[in-house]
Amino acid sequence: MKRNVILLVVTAAFPLLMDLTNQQFYIGFGTRVLIYAMAAASLNLVLGYGGMVSFGHAAFFGAGAYIVGILAVEGLRSAWITWPAAVATAAAAALVIGALSLRTRGVYFIMITLAFAQMMYYVFVSLKAYGGDDGLSMPGRSTLGFGLDLAHDLTWYYVVLALLAAVLYLLHRLVHSRFGRVIEAIRENETRAAAIGYPVYGYKLLCFVISGAIAGLAGALIANQASYVSPGILHWIQSGTLMIMVILGGVGRFWGGPIGAAVLLALEETLSGSDLLGPYALHWQLPVGAILLAIVLFAPQGIAGLAAKKRHA
Amino acid sequence: MSGILLLEQTLNGLQFGLMLFLLAAGLTLVFGIMDMINLAHGSLYMIGAYLMASLAQATGSFWVALPLALLATALVGAALEMSVLRRLYERDHMTQVLATFAIILIANEAVRLIWGSQPIMLNAPPGLTGPVELPGGMQYASYRLAIIAVGLAVAVLLYILVTKTRVGMLVRAGASNREMAVAMGVDIRRLFTVVFSIGAALCGLAGAMLGPILAVQVGMGENILILAFVVIVIGGIGSIRGAFVGSLLVGLVDTMGRAMLPIAFAKMFSPQVASNLGPSISSILIYVLMAAVLVFRPQGLFPARG
Numbered sequence: 001m002k003r004n005v006i007l008l009v010v011t012a013a014f015p016l017l018m019d020l021t022n023q024q025f026y027i028g029f030g031t032r033v034l035i036y037a038m039a040a041a042s043l044n045l046v047l048g049y050g051g052m053v054s055f056g057h058a059a060f061f062g063a064g065a066y067i068v069g070i071l072a073v074e075g076l077r078s079a080w081i082t083w084p085a086a087v088a089t090a091a092a093a094a095l096v097i098g099a100l101s102l103r104t105r106g107v108y109f110i111m112i113t114l115a116f117a118q119m120m121y122y123v124f125v126s127l128k129a130y131g132g133d134d135g136l137s138m139p140g141r142s143t144l145g146f147g148l149d150l151a152h153d154l155t156w157y158y159v160v161l162a163l164l165a166a167v168l169y170l171l172h173r174l175v176h177s178r179f180g181r182v183i184e185a186i187r188e189n190e191t192r193a194a195a196i197g198y199p200v201y202g203y204k205l206l207c208f209v210i211s212g213a214i215a216g217l218a219g220a221l222i223a224n225q226a227s228y229v230s231p232g233i234l235h236w237i238q239s240g241t242l243m244i245m246v247i248l249g250g251v252g253r254f255w256g257g258p259i260g261a262a263v264l265l266a267l268e269e270t271l272s273g274s275d276l277l278g279p280y281a282l283h284w285q286l287p288v289g290a291i292l293l294a295i296v297l298f299a300p301q302g303i304a305g306l307a308a309k310k311r312h313a
Numbered sequence: 314m315s316g317i318l319l320l321e322q323t324l325n326g327l328q329f330g331l332m333l334f335l336l337a338a339g340l341t342l343v344f345g346i347m348d349m350i351n352l353a354h355g356s357l358y359m360i361g362a363y364l365m366a367s368l369a370q371a372t373g374s375f376w377v378a379l380p381l382a383l384l385a386t387a388l389v390g391a392a393l394e395m396s397v398l399r400r401l402y403e404r405d406h407m408t409q410v411l412a413t414f415a416i417i418l419i420a421n422e423a424v425r426l427i428w429g430s431q432p433i434m435l436n437a438p439p440g441l442t443g444p445v446e447l448p449g450g451m452q453y454a455s456y457r458l459a460i461i462a463v464g465l466a467v468a469v470l471l472y473i474l475v476t477k478t479r480v481g482m483l484v485r486a487g488a489s490n491r492e493m494a495v496a497m498g499v500d501i502r503r504l505f506t507v508v509f510s511i512g513a514a515l516c517g518l519a520g521a522m523l524g525p526i527l528a529v530q531v532g533m534g535e536n537i538l539i540l541a542f543v544v545i546v547i548g549g550i551g552s553i554r555g556a557f558v559g560s561l562l563v564g565l566v567d568t569m570g571r572a573m574l575p576i577a578f579a580k581m582f583s584p585q586v587a588s589n590l591g592p593s594i595s596s597i598l599i600y601v602l603m604a605a606v607l608v609f610r611p612q613g614l615f616p617a618r619g
Contacts (some may be wrong), residue, residue, distance in 0.1 A: 053407055100604060104611050107350065110406065111546045112607050118539060119597040126593035236539055240352075240414050247411045283426055289418030296412040297400060 008165065015157045027153045028225070029269060033262050034160045035221045038167055040245040040257030042214035047243070048252030049175055050207045051187030052102075055110045056117030057242050059097065060090040060212040062234035063120065064219025069229035070130055072138040079142035079150070083220045090216020091209050093120075098208035102201060114236055121234040135230030142224055150224065160221055164258075167214055172254065174210070183207050248295060249303055259303050267291065317451050322572045323565070328457050330564020331464025335519035336537060337544040337556040338471055339512020345551020346487040347505055349398065350406050352413040354516060354541065355534025356420035357393075361386040361517025362529045363428055366435040375438035382521045383514045390513020394506050402505070421531050430531065435524035460522050467518065468557055475553050484508060488551040540567075543603045549613030558614060563599050570595035 011034070015027045039061050046052045064086035071082045097116045104112055130136050141150040150156045174180055186193045186200050194200045223229045232238065241264070249260025271284035295303075340354050364385045368378035397416065401409050436442075437456040444452040475481035483504050486494040495501050520529075527533065544563050548555025575591030582590065606614065 047407070053410075055410070100608060104607055107344070107406065107550065108546060108607060108611060110350070110410075111542055112604060114539065115543060115546075115600040115603050119600045122596035122600075123593045126596060128588070237535065240410070243407070244411050244414060247407055251407060283422045285418040286422035286426070289415040289422070292415035293397065293412055293419070296404075296408055296415065297397075300404070300408065 011161055012158075015154055019154060024153065027157055029265070031153070031157045031160050031225060032222075033265050034157070034164045035218055035225060036242075036245065036261035036265060037258035038164050038221070039215050039218035039242055040249065040261040041168060041171060042211045042218065042257070043242050044246045044249075044251065044253075044257040045171060045175070045211040045214070046208055047246050048250075048256060049180060049187065050183050050204060050211075052204060052208065053110050054101075054113045054208070054211075055236070055239050055243065056097065056113035056115075057211075057215055058234050058236070058238035059113075059117035059120045060094055060215035061219040061222070061238065061242070062124070062229075062231075063093050064090045064216030065223035065229045065233050066124060066130070066136070066219075067216075068142065068220045068223040069136040069138050072140075072142070072223075072227075073130065073136060077140070077143050079144045082142055083217065086220035087213050087216045090219065091213035093216075094209045094212025095205070098205050098212070102204050102208065114239065117234065117239055118236060121231060121236070124234055125231045131229075131231075133231065135228060135232075138223065138227040138229070140227055142220075156224070163217065163221070167217070168258070171214075175254065179203070179206075244292065248292070263303060264288075318572070320447075320451060321453065322569055324453060324457065324461070325572075326565035326568035327561065328460050328464070328564075329568055330561040331461060331468070332519045332523055333537070333540055333544055333564055334464060334557055334560035335467060335515045335522075336541040337548070337560050338553055339509075339515045340541050341545040341548065341551055341553065341556045342484060342488070342508050343512055344545060346484060346491065346508060347402050348491070349402055350409045350413065351398065352410060352538065353393070353416040353420065354512070355538030356417050357386060357390055357513045357516035357534075358520045358537060359424065359531070359534040360389055360420065361513075361520030362435070362524045362533065363424055363433070363520075364389075364517065365521035365524055366433050366529050367428075369435060375436075379518075379521055383517045386517025386520070387510040387514040390516070391506055391510040393513075394509040398509070399502070399505070417535070424531050432528035432530035435521075435529055437525040456525060460526075463518070463522060467515070471553060480504075480507065540599070543599055546613060547603050547606045549615040552613070552615040555613055555615035562602070566602055567595075567599050570598040574598075 011030075014030050018024060018026045018030070039057070042060075043054070043057045046054050046057075067086040067089045068082045071077070071085065076082060097113065101109055101112045101116065124130070125133055141156065144150055144159065148155055148159065150159060175183075182193065182198055182203050185196075186198070186203060190200055219233070222233065245260035245264050246257050247260070248264055249258065250256035267288055268284065271287050336354065336358060340351065343349055343351050343354070361382060365378055365382035368381050368385070369375055372378050372381070393416070397412065401412050404412075441456040441459050443455060445455045445458065447453050473481075475484060483494070483499050486497070486499060487501065487504060487508075491501070520533075540563060544559040545556055546559075547562060548557070548559030571592075574595040575587065578587040578591045578594075581587070
């Protein structure tokens with residue numbers, strides 16, 4: 001509990017510090033980290049707690065983003081309508097994709113979720129009415145009312161932070177509830193869970209839908225971040241990136257998603273800036289890849305796992 | 314719909330399918346025998362194309378460069394297997410995804426460092442640059458016919474390799490029951506390296522042959538990789554025969570869909586609807602195919618494990 005309060009204080013103080021030291025650029029960076037933390041946390045629910053290796057999470061992330069983008073272009077910008085619409089659409093997509101995909105297991109599940117995400121990707125790439133290949137520019141961020149102007153970066157940061165805190169609180173309650181225990185039991189031994197009498201398929205599907213819905217909310221936020229939605233957000237590389245954040249942070253560990261998102265984005269930011277590598281910063285993906293590979297080979301439990309091991313030692 | 318167009322699209326689909334087969338064959342063996350998800354398979358395809366482009370320029374001859382490029386790609390594959398991938402066989406699929414994703418990042422940037430960011434050109438060998446006339450009076454690019462011939466030849470060679478040789482027997486044993494193969498004394502470590510190198514050489518061949526048709530550029534491996542995965546899931550993981558049927562199915566469905574669906578939609582809907590609907594439906598066609606196969610035959614068309 002104490003750690004959570006410290007974390008909240010630090011994340012709340014971060015943009016003020018950046019504002020004071022005139023490094024406003026990092027407020028936007030911080031917001032992106034928070035949004036990806038939410039997306040990665042939602043993936044961790046299916047991946048880590050549910051044991052379902054979904055390789056198509058970008059589908060829900062992207063669906064949320066596109067709904068907000070499309071509604072904004074059509075003139076509807078109220079966050080109170082568009083964000084719930086994003087969540088509902090992503091949840092509906094997760095319901096359909098999950099209902100079909102969960103009939104398969106193992107590698108086939110990985111591949112079929114990937115295939116569904118690629119379908120969505122190509123649908124939006126060829127949707128010329130909404131930008132197609134070029135992506136979709138929104139007239140501006142969503143409107144919230146209450147005198148809060150989301151176009152103001154500092155306000156925007158705090159709105160995102162509040163939403164992330166709420167989502168993480170809900171997820172925490174969820175994974176420690178009876179539902180969470182059952183989901184973990186299914187991950188550990190599906191046959192046994194079914195034999196005890198749990199409707200395994202229903203539990204897995206519900207888990208998949210909740211995860212998709214949260215990813216949809218994160219998508220709604222990422223669309224607002226740059227007031228722009230590109231089909232790249234649905235590409236399989238995006239699904240891979242989210243997966244890597246979770247694995248990097250620690251699969252099935254509560255803070256795995258947020259930690260992984262923060263570390264990966266910070267790595268990218270540091271290595272792609274010219275301070276460290278000079279002219280070679282253009283090739284920042286090379287050191288990022290090398291570091292990821294090193295983590296796989298030498299820290300199999302991810303960063304959260306590494307920290308936990310230290311505590312126990 | 315004229316017969317000539319139909320024939321041309323069939324040949325295009327065949328050509329695309331056979332090249333997909335070169336990638337899918339290696340991928341399905343690695344997947345089936347080593348139970349390993351290798352996202353970096355597409356990177357080997359890219360590296361093969363780049364090596365081919367460089368070697369063709371250095372030697373001045375397409376046909377001299379081709380075997381050299383295959384050999385070089387096989388060596389890169391063997392080095393990759395022995396240095397990194399070997400450590401991943403015992404790990405779970407998620408870890409393999411992370412590690413091979415990291416290899417994609419490394420490979421892409423390494424290629425950019427060596428060859429630069431601009432796509433490079435690879436010319437078709439002299440003598441195969443123009444069209445030829447097929448029986449029936451149709452004009453068709455001779456180089457594409459050569460690709461079809463190479464693809465079919467490799468398919469036959471692979472069939473012989475897998476069904477008639479000792480290595481092939483070990484490969485089949487490994488794919489259908491790995492533990493049993495180990496218990497029978499098969500040197501799995503060496504077999505894995507050999508299989509991986511063969512897979513890499515096939516990737517290199519696909520990259521080298523497709524180089525003159527497509528642009529040789531960074532990222533070329535990523536989209537075709539997903540198609541190769543679709544192929545092996547449709548065909549059944551670990552099955553070469555499945556990979557062959559799956560490749561042709563995906564190649565033909567994709568090519569025909571792109572050519573025919575817009576024409577068909579133009580007759581059914583208003584031009585505006587058709588221009589939106591045609592490309593999007595045809596590009597998701599193969600994924601619909603895969604989802605349908607998985608719903609009805611969750612193990613693919615030709616499951617390797619009985």
